[in-house]
Amino acid sequence: MSRVPARRKLATEDPIFAKVLLTVAAVIFLGLFLVAPLVAVFQGALANGVTAYLHAIRQPEAIQAIELTLTAAAFAVPLNLIFGLASSWAITKFEFPGKSILIALIELPVAVSPVISGLIFVLMFGTRGVLGPWLVAHNLKVIFAVPGIIMATTFVTFPFIAREVMPTMQSQGTEEEQAALSLGANGWQVFWKVTLPNVRWALIYGVILCNARAMGEFGAVSVVSAHIRGRTNTLPLYVELLYNDYDFVGAFAAASLLTFLALVTLVAKSVAAWWTERSVALY
Amino acid sequence: MMNLDPTRKYFSLARFALGMLIVCPGAVSVNASVSKQKTVSLTNVSYDPTRELYEQYNDLFARYWKSKTGDQVSVQQSHGGSGKQSQAVIQGLEADVVTLALGYDIDAIASAGLTDPGWQKRLPNHSSPYTSTIVFLVRKGNPKHIKDWDDLVRPGVSVITANPKTGGGARWSYLAAWGAIYTKTHSNPEAFKYIKALYKNVPVLDSGARGSTITFVERKIGDVLLSWENEAYLAQDKLGKGEYEIVTPSISILAEPPVTVVDKVAASHGTTAVATEYLRYLYSRPAQELIAKNHYRPRDPKVAAAYKGSFKKIPLFTIDLFGGWTKAQKDHFADGGIFDQVLRSIR
Incomplete structure (x- = not known):
């Protein structure tokens, strides 16, 4: 009995219908969940014309919301950059007791619901909270003011840089650092000349993620903000506020600003990627 | 010749600096005379549906205050579920005035020591x-x-209504429903049975009145929205005329949303006088007109008479049917209270 050998398929070759099906599915998915909402945001924002749109985003309250959003990100990102680098450095390059606890703690802010994070701040820093009486005695305002919003944002975006940098540092091991040390470099030199260049791409990506989340954070900030118009609203809160005011054009206009910020972040990421690749190629 | 030029430049610079020194005090004094009319800032922490009312009232009051004192006043608003707002004030949200949905929420602020426990007697009509x-x-x-x-x-x-634990309007709705049955049957078990059946028909409990309205109007969920009268009119006016109808039941509750100055905060901001006047002026003729136009029932008899056609006359019972707010809160909305029992029996 001779058997006709079955036609062997190349591992890289898929049937044509599978290719088409997958592509169509991906396009539909992207269109439905990404492009359509994006178009809807700008459509809603421009529903009453360009003049209404410009009027909406030039409101003093809108400008304050933009300022506060950028302020919160301007604090959260550098703080978490320092923290993220320090903690990844400590965790990947050194052995010490309690290391796994530290790793778990870094993950905490993404594991906990942002609303709970916000409530924790209220319970800590509210006038009835643990530190409340001390803050009141020293006339310091944290909750329902800008410092609380910055703190909540920083807390929620805590893990983004550390979690990006840590795996890269881990995969690179400590050989290069040890080589540098044995050649007589001091700690700072090792850090600036060996460790940092090695993780720079992960770092940039972490910063971008952190920034995106810092500007978009809603839950935790919502709890500590009290939504005072023209004072403690960030852009995401301002969107909700206008929506609840039945000011749909205003809400979409504010949402379009957030979308615009997100697009800027994406462009920054692409530029950073291009730049890093180019400088790597130069090596 | 060459070295003369720098000297000249030096002299002209010096002259410029001197000129600035002379001009500057003048500029400062000009500034001072402009800023002599101070800008006072007030924070009004309010409940959900008053957004439109206070937006308009703040303009009205600013004009009045300017004509009276020459000072600018800018009022910052914060809106949310009444119970939630009260908690925020207790936790340190610096409200010069609170304009909440019901007396109990201000009582809570008073028991936290932030304002006079006798606040409700400071203004006419139970401060509402x-x-x-x-x-x-x-x-x-x-x-x-x-x-x-x-x-x-x-x-x-x-049925769409908000969570009575967090929303003021929702608490009034709950009590209106309870009272409507109680005044008819004079039986608490009957009322309890009714409330249980009612909340069984509620698919979503939002945290505040505005959330429920959005659920009903924008997300098109539910057949009927239990609503503040003013919020119902607003939804009808603003969100599609002719798409909704207001049904006034045969009996309902007299909701009295009260206002007060948060003494401690206002004192620390130095705003007690303007905050007091801000609330007192709510009783003035122009403010009462504005109130009626925003579909709140005015207190001023003349304004009420002028807007008689806007409000249906139906029998209204008050919170006294429940023995006052403290008792109503304790019986119905405290942890383990009747509302908790209702929710537990439904689930």
Whole structure:
């Protein structure tokens, strides 16, 4: 009995219908969940014309919301950059007791619901909270003011840089650092000349993620903000506020600003990627 | 010759600096005379549906205050569920004035030591410059034929209302429903049975009145919205004329949203005088007109008479039916209270 050998398929070759099906599915998915909402945001924002749109985003309250959003990100990102680098450095390059606890703690802010994070701040820093009486005695305002919003944002975006940098540092091991040390470099030199260049791409990506989340954070900030118009609203809160005011054009206009910020972040990421690749190629 | 030029430059610079020194004090004094009329800032922490009212009232009051004192006043608003707002003030939200949905929420602020426990006697009409009631908002043509309280518990009727634990309007709605049955049957078990059936028909409990309205109007969920009268009119005016109808039940509750100065905060901001006047002026003729135009029931008899046609006259019982707010809160909305029992029995 001779058997006709079955036609062997190349591992890289898929049937044509599978290719088409997958592509169509991906396009539909992207269109439905990404492009359509994006178009809807700008459509809603421009529903009453360009003049209404410009009027909406030039409101003093809108400008304050933009300022506060950028302020919160301007604090959260550098703080978490320092923290993220320090903690990844400590965790990947050194052995010490309690290391796994530290790793778990870094993950905490993404594991906990942002609303709970916000409530924790209220319970800590509210006038009835643990530190409340001390803050009141020293006339310091944290909750329902800008410092609380910055703190909540920083807390929620805590893990983004550390979690990006840590795996890269881990995969690179400590050989290069040890080589540098044995050649007589001091700690700072090792850090600036060996460790940092090695993780720079992960770092940039972490910063971008952190920034995106810092500007978009809603839950935790919502709890500590009290939504005072023209004072403690960030852009995401301002969107909700206008929506609840039945000011749909205003809400979409504010949402379009957030979308615009997100697009800027994406462009920054692409530029950073291009730049890093180019400088790597130069090596 | 060459070295003369720098000297000249030096001299001209010096002259410029001197000139600035002379001009600057003048500039400063000009500034001072402009800023002599101070800008006072007030924070008004309010409940959900008053957004439109206070936006307009703040303009009215600013004009009045300017003409009276020459000072600018800018009022910052914060809105949310009444209970939630009260908690925020207790936790340190610096409200010069609170304008909340019900007395208990201000009592809580008073028991935290932030204001006078006798706050409710400081202004006329239990410190509530306007009243409202709870009505039904139904979809066009009233397809489910909802006429009165009994219709809400029919099977297949979906009722939208907020969580009474967090929302002020929702607490008034709950008590309106309870009272409507109680005044008819004089039986608490009957009222309890009714409330249980009512909340069985509620698919979503939002945290505040505005959230419920958005659920009903924007997300198109539910057949009937239990709503503040003013909020029902607003939804009708602003979100599609002719798409909704207001059904006034045969009996409802007299909701008295109160206002007060948060003494401690106002004192620390130095705003006690302007905050007090801000609330007192709510009782003035122009403010009462504004209140009536925003579909709140005015207190001023003349304004009330002028707007008689805007408000349906129905029997209204007060919170006294429940022995006052402290008792109502304790019996119905405290942890383990009747509302908790209702929720537990439904789940």
